[in-house]
Amino acid sequence: MSANDPFARLPEAASFTVTSTTVDEGAPWPPEQHASGVPGGKDVSPQLSWSGAPEGTRSYAVTVYDPDAPTGSGFWHWAVADIPATVTALPEGAGDDTGSGLPEGAFQLPNDARAPRYLGAAPPAGHGPHRYVTVVHALDVESIGVPADATPAVLGFTMAGHILGRAVLTTSAETPAA
Numbered sequence: 001m002s003a004n005d006p007f008a009r010l011p012e013a014a015s016f017t018v019t020s021t022t023v024d025e026g027a028p029w030p031p032e033q034h035a036s037g038v039p040g041g042k043d044v045s046p047q048l049s050w051s052g053a054p055e056g057t058r059s060y061a062v063t064v065y066d067p068d069a070p071t072g073s074g075f076w077h078w079a080v081a082d083i084p085a086t087v088t089a090l091p092e093g094a095g096d097d098t099g100s101g102l103p104e105g106a107f108q109l110p111n112d113a114r115a116p117r118y119l120g121a122a123p124p125a126g127h128g129p130h131r132y133v134t135v136v137h138a139l140d141v142e143s144i145g146v147p148a149d150a151t152p153a154v155l156g157f158t159m160a161g162h163i164l165g166r167a168v169l170t171t172s173a174e175t176p177a178a
Contacts, residue, residue: 004067006074006133011160014054018136018167022046022092029132029173035122038175045078045095045118050088050136054164057085057138061159063152064118068130071112076152077132078118079109082143094118107148109155116148126177131170138165 023029023046031040048062060083069075078095083106094101095118099108108116123130139162146158 004074006065006067007166011163013163014138014165016050016052016054016136016138016165016167018048018050018134018169020046020048020134020169023169023171025169025171027171029121029171033120034173035120038120038122041120041122043118043120044093045090045101046134047092048090048134048136048169050167053085053088053136053138053167056140057164058142059083059085059139059144060087061137061139061144061155062090062135063137063156064132064134065152066121066123066130066132068123068128070124070127073153076112077120078111079152079155080106081109081146081155082106085142105143109146109148109150109152111152121173123173123175125175127175129172129174131172134169134171136167137163138167140164 032042032044034041036043062080064078067074087103091101097117110116111119
């Protein structure tokens, strides 16, 4: 794993808690959370629950990012915007092709494969372990105002001035060399 810190150049934000019934902090993703091209992979987004968001939170965004992808810029696996402030959990599988488990008003942005859905872990074979940084961002606006076809990077840039807090869950995945 590299030392790439995805938060190093972002504004400081209060911390709050995110947990998952799918995976624990620091643990490897279960096979279902891997990409469908990986043995056992099903592209199933993880269950997430959060609590303790800062006062003034008016919406949330959720992102899943691999800072260790061999791209020079990492790889965005999932981005969801405009989750209402009254919502504090997403069910496993919410990030399917239709976003069927997302609350009303929330929407998925295209990941780095350009699909508006959750794309499971798929580190290159033999590349070593990759970190998957799942973040729930507490925002001070009801709608972040990005179009549904925006990239996760545009979402991140637009959110930078609106983040009240961050809840972070870091997991891992590795594909053994063939």
